[in-house]
Amino acid sequence: MNVQETIEAPPAEARPKIQIVPLAGLPVAAVLIGFVVYAIATNKFWPLMFCHVAGGALWTSIDLFVGLAVGPIIGSMSPPARAEFTAKFMPKMVIIMPTVVTMTLATGLQIAFHLGTLSPNSTARNWLIASMIVVGIMAVIALGVLEPANITVLWEMNKANPNPEIIGRMMKRFVYTAGITGVMQVATLVIMTRVATI
Amino acid sequence: MNGEQNFPKAVEIVTVSLAAVVVGGVWFGAHATSRPPLLLPTLMLIVGAVLLIVGVLMIARVAGFSWDTWVRVGRWALLAYVIAAGMIEFAFVRNHTRGAPLAVVTGMLVVFALDVPFLIATTVARYEESPAGG
Numbered sequence: 001m002n003v004q005e006t007i008e009a010p011p012a013e014a015r016p017k018i019q020i021v022p023l024a025g026l027p028v029a030a031v032l033i034g035f036v037v038y039a040i041a042t043n044k045f046w047p048l049m050f051c052h053v054a055g056g057a058l059w060t061s062i063d064l065f066v067g068l069a070v071g072p073i074i075g076s077m078s079p080p081a082r083a084e085f086t087a088k089f090m091p092k093m094v095i096i097m098p099t100v101v102t103m104t105l106a107t108g109l110q111i112a113f114h115l116g117t118l119s120p121n122s123t124a125r126n127w128l129i130a131s132m133i134v135v136g137i138m139a140v141i142a143l144g145v146l147e148p149a150n151i152t153v154l155w156e157m158n159k160a161n162p163n164p165e166i167i168g169r170m171m172k173r174f175v176y177t178a179g180i181t182g183v184m185q186v187a188t189l190v191i192m193t194r195v196a197t198i
Numbered sequence: 199m200n201g202e203q204n205f206p207k208a209v210e211i212v213t214v215s216l217a218a219v220v221v222g223g224v225w226f227g228a229h230a231t232s233r234p235p236l237l238l239p240t241l242m243l244i245v246g247a248v249l250l251i252v253g254v255l256m257i258a259r260v261a262g263f264s265w266d267t268w269v270r271v272g273r274w275a276l277l278a279y280v281i282a283a284g285m286i287e288f289a290f291v292r293n294h295t296r297g298a299p300l301a302v303v304t305g306m307l308v309v310f311a312l313d314v315p316f317l318i319a320t321t322v323a324r325y326e327e328s329p330a331g332g
Contacts, residue, residue, distance in 0.1 A: 021274060040289055053249045098278050104286035109227065113293040121314060129228045133288065136220040143314045144213035148321035155322045166325050 018087045020154045025095035036103050040110045048107045048114065055103030058194070060185045063138075064097065067182020071175040079164075086171070087157055090150050097142075105135070117195070124195045131191045138181045146181065149173040205324050208256040209317055215249035216313040218242045219306040226303055227284055230295070239302045246309040249315065264326035272319030276311065283311040 032051075039047035071090075074082055111117075117124040149170040156162045156170070213285050257263055269299030287307050295303065 033285070036285055037288065040285070040292055043292070098282060102282045105282075106289050109230070109286065109289040110292065112227075113231065114290070116231060118228065125228075129202050129224070132224045132227050136224045139220055140213065140217045144209075144216055145316055147314070148209070148318045151275075151318050151324045152325065155267075155271070156325065163325065 018091060018154050018158050020091055020151065020158070021094055022091045025092070028030070029095055029099045032099055036106055039107055043110065043114060045111075045114065048111050050110045051103045051107040052111055055100045055107070056188075059097070059104050060188055062093075062100070063178070063185045064182045066093075067178040067180070067185075071178045071182075074171070075175050083157065083167075086153060090154055093150060094154075097147075123198050127191050127195045127198070130186065131195070134184055134187045134191065136173060138184050141177050142181055145173055146177040149177070206256040208253040209320055209324075211249050211256065211315055212253035212320070215246040215253065215309065216317070218246040218249065219309045219313070220249065222246070222306050223303075223310070226299070226306070230290070230293075234299055235298050236298060236302055239306065243302055243305045243309065246306065246313070250309055250313055253316060253320075264323045267326045268319045268323040271322045272315045275315035275318045279311045279314045283307040 035047065036051050039051050074085060077085060082096060116122060117127065117128055153167055153170045153174065156166050219242060222239040226239045229235065243316070257268075282306075287304060290300065290303050
C-alpha cells in the first residue's frame with residue numbers, strides 16, 4: 001500500500017465544496033440519540049439491548065471493514081480516485097462513528113447496571129473490564145489520531161490550493177489507525193461473545 | 199503555516215490527557231456498582247485537566263496560530279462530544295451515582311469532552327495559513 005503517494009486535487013473551481021458534516025445525517029443521528037435517552041431513562045431492556053447490539057455491531061463491523069478492507073483499497077488507489085472517494089466517504093464517517101459509539105457505550109453501561117454484571121460476584125465482570133480496556137485503547141487511538149486526521153483531510157481538500165503533503169500524511173495516519181482499531185475489534189468480538197455465553 | 203517540526207507537542211500532550219481520563223473512566227466503570235475507590239480516578243482527573251491546560255497554553259504561544267479555524271472546527275466537535283459525554287453522565291445519574299463519585303466522573307467527562315475538540319481543532323488549525331503568515 002502506498003499511502004504516502006500524494007493526492008493531486010483538481011483546481012478549486014472544478015471541485016465541489018465538501019460538506020464536512022453531512023447535514024442530511026443530523027436528523028437521523030438526533031433520532032438515534034433520542035432513542036438512547038429514552039432507553040436509559042425508562043431502563044427497558046429491549047430498547048437498551050437494541051441500541052447496544054445494533055450500535056456495537058455497526059461499530060465493530062465498520063471498524064473491521066474500514067480497517068482491513070477499505071483502508072488497503074484506499075492506499076492502492078490512484079491519487080485522483082483516492083481524492084474523490086475520500087471526499088465522499090469520510091464525511092459519512094464524521095456522522096456515523098460518533099453516533100454508533102455513543103449508542104453502544106451509553107447503553108452498555110446501563111445494561112451492566114441493569115444486569116449487575118459489574119458487581120464483584122458477577123462471572124462476567126472480568127470480561128467486561130477487559131472490554132472496557134480494549135474500548136479505552138481504541139478510543140484514545142480513534143479520538144486522538146484517527147478522527148483529527150479525518151477532519152484535517154476534508155478541511156484541507158476544501159481549500160483553494162490543498163497541500164498534497166498534508167493530505168498524504170493524514171491519509172496515512174487514517175489508514176494505519178483504522179487498521180489498528182479494526183484488529184482490536186476482533187478482541188471485542190471475542191469478549192462480547194464470551195459474555196453472552198457465560 | 200506552522201511547520202511540523204516547529205509546532206509544540208500540544209496534540210501529543212492532550213492525547214495523554216485523554217488517555218488519563220480514559221484510564222480513570224475504566225477504573226471508575228469497573229467499580230461502578232459499589233462505592234468506587236476515588237484515589238486513582240481523582241489522580242487521573244487532575245493529570246488530565248493539567249495536561250489539557252498545558253496543551254492550551256502551548257498553542258497560545260504559537261505566533262500566527264489560526265484561532266479562527268480552531269474555533270470554527272472546535273465548536274462543532276465540542277457540541278458532538280458534549281452530547282456523547284452527556285449520555286454517559288446520564289447513565290451514571292440514572293443509576294444513583296451521587297456525591298464525590300459523581301463529581302469525579304463529571305470532571306473526567308468534562309475533560310474528555312474538551313480534549314477531543316481540542317485534538318481535532320488543533321490538528322486542523324496547525325496546518326492553516328495564518329493571516330499573519332505565522
